[in-house]
Amino acid sequence: MLRKITPILFILLSLNGFAQTPSVEDSTMLKKIYTTSLVNGKSYEWLDYLSNQIGGRLSGSINAQKAVEWGEKELKELGIDKVWLQSVMVPKWTRGVTEFAYIETEPGKTTNVPICALGGSVPTPIGGIKAPIIEVKGLEDLRTLGTDQIEGKIVFYNRPMQPDLIQTFEAYGGCVDQRYSGAAEAAKFGAVGVIVRSMNLRMDDFPHTGAMSYGDLPNSDKIPAAAISTNGADLLSSMLRLNPKIKFHINMNCRSWKDVESFNVIGQITGTDFPNEYMVVGGHLDSWDLGDGSHDDGAGVVQSMEVLRLLKEIGYKPKRSIRVVLFMNEENGLRGGKKYAKVAKSKGEKHVFALESDAGAFTPRGFSFDCDDANFNQIQSWKPLFEPYLVHYFAKGGSGADIGPLKGNGIVLAGLRPDSQRYFDYHHAKNDTFDAINKRELELGAATMTSLVYLFDKYGVK
Structure with a gap:
């Protein structure tokens, strides 16, 4: 009896907008991504330098400029197709x-x-x-x-x-x-x-x-x-x-000064099949000045960089162009996110997906999505792929501040959602430092982000 019903159910589910069942190939690919991140990851090493050699990166500061130069250098060393700086005027305030x-x-x-x-x-x-x-x-x-x-x-x-x-x-x-x-x-x-x-x-x-x-x-x-x-x-x-x-x-x-020039740092792997469809993954390069900004948002920066590095490391060639954007000035102005969206619109660029990490480097639990029902149904069909990694939380909700200005025209926005119970112990405080970072949790987050980017690149948006 069940053998007769199963094909009918499959057809009905397909007609109702559910994506095809994830393949063995997808499971194998996610395994490769997680293994590479945990065994041969670079996110922790990157964050060590950003936090301990540069430190707090308040918009308009010397350290923020050092972080821009560091981000540009590291992305170029990955050997990706294109790296550039996007100028943006930011507020300057000193304590x-x-x-x-x-x-x-x-x-x-x-x-x-x-x-x-x-x-x-x-x-x-x-x-x-x-x-x-x-x-x-x-x-x-x-x-x-x-x-x-x-x-x-x-x-x-x-x-x-x-x-x-x-x-x-x-x-x-x-x-x-x-x-x-x-x-x-x-x-x-x-x-x-x-x-x-x-x-x-x-x-x-x-x-x-x-x-x-x-x-x-x-x-x-x-x-x-x-x-x-x-x-x-x-x-x-x-x-x-x-x-x-x-x-x-x-x-x-404290004192406020005139706006100064800073930059978003952008790197791109150009897609093989749909080079004019853009997928963005990012975090914000600026931080507050009391600590070194390891959780907020050095972690998001290095996890986003790691997405491109992992895809290259495993030999995956994306169909769509994937960009990492290290946004400037999320903390006290959102100028970087707004500038990126403004330039993208002026150039008529088609952005189909954007993912942000800005909730700390704790154990990844899943994602929140700002999208329509058809895309969310597809996302839900991928949930079994993540369950072996204890990533279970898939919900509609917010995404991220920096990618928010991209909203519209069918784009799917997503935010990485790590366990949040300890995040506000460190948020914007002097103890947001590298010693509060767990290497394995950081690397799991990078792998989780890379896996979602892979799936959206393979299956596209609805």
């Missing part, structure tokens, strides 16, 4: 000397706490500012309190990441508005500064920086903005409950 802050319970009685300036913040006046402090849980609290209770004070945003959310990026999204818009909103009510609880699920003494915006505030109304560590935030909150009249002191020397 200056180390920030300093303390809680004052009474004159002469102070407790130091760890802070760092948020990216794009204005400095404090020379010598810093000291003012009463008021705690809020979010932007909506400002309207409830009003100018009478906020004017002349430092606003302390203390809404933590929601710990019971398994998807930690969802928890991050639930509170990052206070970091990004907190200063702009508090300034409207007369605040003289803001302190924001770090976007971190762990209790520690590392403040986490990140981008913030003043919106359309005139320069004269901009106020300094800093992050405080999670331990510092809990201490400050406890002290406020005991004594609401305590004061907070901040001293920061």
Whole structure:
């Protein structure tokens, strides 16, 4: 009975848009990709140099330029068909000397706490500012309190990441508005500064920086903005409950400069059958300046480079042109991603697929996809190929910030999704360093990305 039904079911599934069953050839190819990455990979060696010999790569910095030169050199040494730099103007912001802050319970009685300036913040006046402090849980609290209770004070945003959310990026999204818009909103009510609880699920003494915006505030109304560590935030909150009249002191020397020229680094293997159909794999070359940016996003950079190297190493000749793009300025402007998409559009280039790695170098769990149902059905049919490598997560959702501007005209966008439970322990903080990288997890991620690129190149988009 089952033998008679099986062919009918196969036909029905095919008519409903499901891709053909992955072949033994595909299974063999993925095995070769994973084996090559784990036995003869280069991603870890690359990341060691990028992190330890160059270091933090804030847009517009000398280190960012060194990273551009390094990326161009390494891609050329792969012997791929084409490597070039794509000019892009980026913002330049410098942190200056180390920030300093303390809680004052009474004159002469102070407790130091760890802070760092948020990216794009204005400095404090020379010598810093000291003012009463008021705690809020979010932007909506400002309207409830009003100018009478906020004017002349430092606003302390203390809404933590929601710990019971398994998807930690969802928890991050639930509170990052206070970091990004907190200063702009508090300034409207007369605040003289803001302190924001770090976007971190762990209790520690590392403040986490990140981008913030003043919106359309005139320069004269901009106020300094800093992050405080999670331990510092809990201490400050406890002290406020005991004594609401305590004061907070901040001293920061950050500064914004005129935009400067930087570059996206691009390398390409030209397709044999469809050279004018482009597939992109990438990560962002810039990082914040507190650590060396190993997880965010040195890992994505070297994994993306490794995709092209692995394909060459195993002797695979892609049908479509595959590009690696090392994007500049994801962290505080997204200028690189926007520039790449703008140039691609102006040239009439047909991009069919783009994959980004920007979620750390932890064990790969799968991918999220921004695509239509027909393409997602095809993707789902490949899931059994990844299950031997414990890669099970295939879901519709976001992809990546840098490839987002490419959206439209049927392109499939994808994001590598590693295990995210520890990612925000390091995100934008001083401890995002090479010693936090696991070699095997990094290499598994590179192999997982390469495997997806291979399958999309072989079968195309729907």
